Amino acid sequence: MTSRTGTIIRHGSTATIRFERRLPYPVEAVWAALTDPAQRGRWLGPTTIDPRQGGRIETVAEGPTVPPQHRSIAGRILAWDPPRLLEHEWHQSLIGETVVRYELEADGDGTLLRFSHSGLRPRDAGGFMPGTHAYLDRLEALLGNAPLPVWTQRYAEVQPGYGGAWSGPAV
Numbered sequence: 001m002t003s004r005t006g007t008i009i010r011h012g013s014t015a016t017i018r019f020e021r022r023l024p025y026p027v028e029a030v031w032a033a034l035t036d037p038a039q040r041g042r043w044l045g046p047t048t049i050d051p052r053q054g055g056r057i058e059t060v061a062e063g064p065t066v067p068p069q070h071r072s073i074a075g076r077i078l079a080w081d082p083p084r085l086l087e088h089e090w091h092q093s094l095i096g097e098t099v100v101r102y103e104l105e106a107d108g109d110g111t112l113l114r115f116s117h118s119g120l121r122p123r124d125a126g127g128f129m130p131g132t133h134a135y136l137d138r139l140e141a142l143l144g145n146a147p148l149p150v151w152t153q154r155y156a157e158v159q160p161g162y163g164g165a166w167s168g169p170a171v
Helices: 027-035 037-043 122-143 151-162
Strands: 007-011 014-023 047-049 056-060 072-081 085-092 096-107 110-120
Touching: 007 122, 014 122, 027 037, 027 085, 027 096, 027 110, 027 122, 037 047, 037 122, 072 096, 110 122, 122 151
Parallel strands: none
Antiparallel strands: 007 014, 014 110, 047 056, 056 072, 072 085, 085 096, 096 110
């Protein structure tokens, strides 16, 4: 069963955030929004991508009110299996080296999106939860040709619902 909110699972000194959302759009449309630089740029931030395993992906996330160098994300693509799987390194000065994974599965006339961000420090995971929630809301709005929520406003709206509480077990 899917929920709009994410969960945090702690693994000793690191944590993984997870979201599972059913999107009422075809897998190919969701894949394009995740991997096409123009579309990804609209909901996440300016992106360059070498679309293959071992290729580079670079994004400057739009939204957070920190200098661009702290919003810059880069890494290698670890898994590339269109239109089902994208996994890449997420090297960012604020959090270090982590990994992001998008898994897509056809679900009737829509798509089940499973998102994970692993290797986070627990304190960073709590802050990334509402931020990731806001970005996924922007992704969904893009797919629906709706106005994209302003990231800072959406973050502020959903952040109280996360309250820093762990949603998953320590592993």
